[in-house]
Amino acid sequence: MLAGPARRTLQRDAFERTRRQLTTVIGAPAVAPRAGAEQQKPQRTVFDARHGTLRQECAAIIGKDATVNRAYAGLGATFEHFLKVYGRDSIDGAGLPLHATVHY
Structure with a gap:
């Protein structure tokens, strides 16, 4: 049965x-790199479920919130993993922006 x-x-x-x-x-x-990409860099954004955007790739300021910094670093590690292991520019191979939400 x-x-x-x-x-x-x-x-x-x-x-x-x-x-x-x-x-x-x-x-x-x-996976072939996306057309027109000079250098493969992550596009990371960390959102706060209560207050909006906390940190973006273009923001050079490192916040005092350790959770935000860990999420930001984790997105970077994810990007690097896909780049080095799979030869992909982000998860989809086409530079997909990476987002994380903290303090849910």
């Missing part, structure tokens, strides 16, 4: 594990 669905789940799990392992060994295919 449950043997069929369980077997299909195990087969799918084995398929996904193999695919991830091959991607790790061979590497993910690179």
Whole structure:
């Protein structure tokens, strides 16, 4: 009765594990950089759920709010991960702006 669905789940799990392992060994295919991009840089914005925008990429001021700074740094780490590991300019490979919300 449950043997069929369980077997299909195990087969799918084995398929996904193999695919991830091959991607790790061979590497993910690179995505072409967006046209006109001089240098791949993140576009980050951190929003406060109560007060609006707290920090943007163009703002050089580092705030005193540690949560905002961690969120901002996390967005930067996400951008760097996609750039270095997958060769993508942001998550979508086309410079998608990254947003975070704090103090929800």
